Amino acid sequence: MSIEPKSDSVGIVTPKVEHFDQPLALGSGQSLPAYDIVYETYGELNASRSNAILICHALSGTHHAAGLHSDSDRKPGWWDHCIGPGKPIDTQLFHVVSLNNLGGCAGSTGPASINPATGRPWGPEFPVIGARDWVASQARLADRLGIARWAAVIGGSLGGMQAMLWAIDLPDRIAHCVVIAAALKLSAQNLAFNEIARQAITADPDFHDGWFLEHGSAPRRGLAIARMVGHVTYLSDELMGDKFGRELRSGSLTQGGVSNAEFQVQSYLRYQGDQFADNFDANTYLLMTRALDYFDLAREFGDDAPAAFRRAAARFLVMSFSSDWRFSPARSREIVDALISAGRDVSYTEIEAAEGHDSFLLPVARYHEALGLYLKRVHRELSHAA
Amino acid sequence: MQLEHTVRGWIREGSRVLDLGCGDGRLLLDLAASRAVLGYGLEIDQRGIARCLEAGVNVIEQDLDRGLGNFPDHSFDTVIMTQTLQAVRFPHMVLEEMLRIGRQCVITFPNFGNWRCRLQLGGGGHMPVSRFLPYAWYDTPNIHFCTVLDFEALCRSKNIRILDRVVLDAGDSESLATRLLPNLFGMTAIFRVTR
Numbered sequence: 001m002s003i004e005p006k007s008d009s010v011g012i013v014t015p016k017v018e019h020f021d022q023p024l025a026l027g028s029g030q031s032l033p034a035y036d037i038v039y040e041t042y043g044e045l046n047a048s049r050s051n052a053i054l055i056c057h058a059l060s061g062t063h064h065a066a067g068l069h070s071d072s073d074r075k076p077g078w079w080d081h082c083i084g085p086g087k088p089i090d091t092q093l094f095h096v097v098s099l100n101n102l103g104g105c106a107g108s109t110g111p112a113s114i115n116p117a118t119g120r121p122w123g124p125e126f127p128v129i130g131a132r133d134w135v136a137s138q139a140r141l142a143d144r145l146g147i148a149r150w151a152a153v154i155g156g157s158l159g160g161m162q163a164m165l166w167a168i169d170l171p172d173r174i175a176h177c178v179v180i181a182a183a184l185k186l187s188a189q190n191l192a193f194n195e196i197a198r199q200a201i202t203a204d205p206d207f208h209d210g211w212f213l214e215h216g217s218a219p220r221r222g223l224a225i226a227r228m229v230g231h232v233t234y235l236s237d238e239l240m241g242d243k244f245g246r247e248l249r250s251g252s253l254t255q256g257g258v259s260n261a262e263f264q265v266q267s268y269l270r271y272q273g274d275q276f277a278d279n280f281d282a283n284t285y286l287l288m289t290r291a292l293d294y295f296d297l298a299r300e301f302g303d304d305a306p307a308a309f310r311r312a313a314a315r316f317l318v319m320s321f322s323s324d325w326r327f328s329p330a331r332s333r334e335i336v337d338a339l340i341s342a343g344r345d346v347s348y349t350e351i352e353a354a355e356g357h358d359s360f361l362l363p364v365a366r367y368h369e370a371l372g373l374y375l376k377r378v379h380r381e382l383s384h385a386a
Numbered sequence: 387m388q389l390e391h392t393v394r395g396w397i398r399e400g401s402r403v404l405d406l407g408c409g410d411g412r413l414l415l416d417l418a419a420s421r422a423v424l425g426y427g428l429e430i431d432q433r434g435i436a437r438c439l440e441a442g443v444n445v446i447e448q449d450l451d452r453g454l455g456n457f458p459d460h461s462f463d464t465v466i467m468t469q470t471l472q473a474v475r476f477p478h479m480v481l482e483e484m485l486r487i488g489r490q491c492v493i494t495f496p497n498f499g500n501w502r503c504r505l506q507l508g509g510g511g512h513m514p515v516s517r518f519l520p521y522a523w524y525d526t527p528n529i530h531f532c533t534v535l536d537f538e539a540l541c542r543s544k545n546i547r548i549l550d551r552v553v554l555d556a557g558d559s560e561s562l563a564t565r566l567l568p569n570l571f572g573m574t575a576i577f578r579v580t581r
Contacts, residue, residue, distance in 0.1 A: 337456045343424055347439055348446045373439040
């Protein structure tokens with residue numbers, strides 16, 4: 001008798017595509033005539049269709065959150081640590097839906113897709129998309145999948161902002177809202193970093209005002225620099241110190257023998273930048289950073305965040321990480337204080353972690369424990385309601 | 387539990403309750419069930435936070451010693467602090483903050499004037515260690531012990547109105563002895579105060 005080792009992976013997954021030909025009116029005033037949404041699901045939807053969880057991705061995320069695409073696939077989905085049988089987002093309990101947002105470059109309609117009106121790629125003419133538009137398009141996907149109400153909508157960073165909008169815009173359709181390493185709006189410092197990233201892209205001669213696909217080129221250098229800037233802000237000083245310090249990768253700084261010295265951190269950053277530039281569309285990067293910049297939860301509510309949250313009916317879990325300086329714990333505390341003022345149910349944990357903003361993607365033990373405990377209770381509620 | 391029973395009697399149906407140092411969330415769960423309160427607990431102990439998350443109690447990871455400035459004036463009907471006063475850095479300042487945030491405050495603390503404490507210190511010459519105060523002096527979260535009399539004196543000096551006082555003995559109940567001589571026989575003091 002052989003015993004199969006219990007796997008905690010969702011295994012091989014196959015992305016699916018839904019096509020929508022009802023135009024989507026966007027917050028910008030523009031409209032997207034038709035579009036595709038690519039998504040993956042993990043775990044079984046229960047008979048009452050009540051155990052679905054929506055994952056909202058961050059700046060450079062995709063629909064591929066967990067599992068592998070083939071036997072030979074080396075790299076699992078971006079949140080594979082967190083989604084799977086027995087993991088915090090437990091696929092034995094929940095049906096998890098993860099999609100690529102509109103404007104993305106992983107299969108959903110975006111700037112690299114063909115504009116039906118012109119027959120050429122949308123490029124820089126792709127409409128401006130905001131977090132609220134993503135929520136609207138995600139709701140349409142939910143309709144298509146027969147999910148009237150999410151047991152939880154979960155997102156980190158820009159994903160957390162979408163989760164909050166779900167709670168405010170569609171209060172009847174979300175029972176729990178999990179907001180990880182997010183903010184009510186970006187700070188001036190955050191806006192500044194995003195502007196540096198965009199400038200790096202648009203200043204690249206291969207950018208061609210966004211028509212690079214037409215020119216058979218891509219602003220790889222600009223995109224790589226944009227990613228390098230972003231990457232530095234996602235890590236902490238402490239972590240970079242531990243990981244790289246002032247280690248030299250090549251050359252020498254010896255007195256009398258200085259030659260072509262290159263630090264480890266330089267080559268690490270270049271590698272990160274190059275990897276990203278090979279796999280990401282520059283127009284999508286511009287679109288996503290703008291969506292992040294323009295997001296301001298309380299704007300339509302007279303800058304009164306509690307007023308915005310009074311529209312919500314969901315229960316909230318807010319989480320932050322001690323070393324995150326891009327979306328610091330103070331930003332999460334603003335969310336929590338606004339929720340308490342609004343009289344909404346909320347729990348908050350501030351996780352001790354050295355990895356900066358990136359912590360939300362990593363298997364930090366206490367983070368996973370807290371999220372898992374919270375979601376187990378979400379699941380218990382479902383069983384009571386059934 | 388007598389403590390829950392006593393506190394319950396002071397809480398209005400559907401009111402807003404903030405519990406400073408809520409532990410595993412037991413009291414808030416009780417008040418949610420019995421009084422349908424909208425409750426939030428502050429806690430820094432990771433096990434306590436985990437138990438709250440598990441039970442569905444609203445728990446906020448926040449250190450009382452780093453202030454409560456994020457809570458607006460009179461934003462809660464009741465602010466509760468059970469068995470935590472003796473563990474904070476500046477008890478009088480936390481008390482002031484509680485009175486600013488809540489319309490009424492409920493505070494419980496171990497009474498250091500209890501005869502057992504007096505006996506251990508006065509007779510044995512040692513800092514009291516017991517089932518109720520199980521820590522050695524060098525390794526204890528409890529850094530500001532006080533007696534029933536001390537607390538009442540603090541309230542007087544700060545113009546804090548004492549609305550109720552219930553003092554429980556080692557058996558967790560009120561008795562003739564704790565009523566007549568609370569500072570000698572009381573093990574746990576429960577005060578309801580306002581300004």
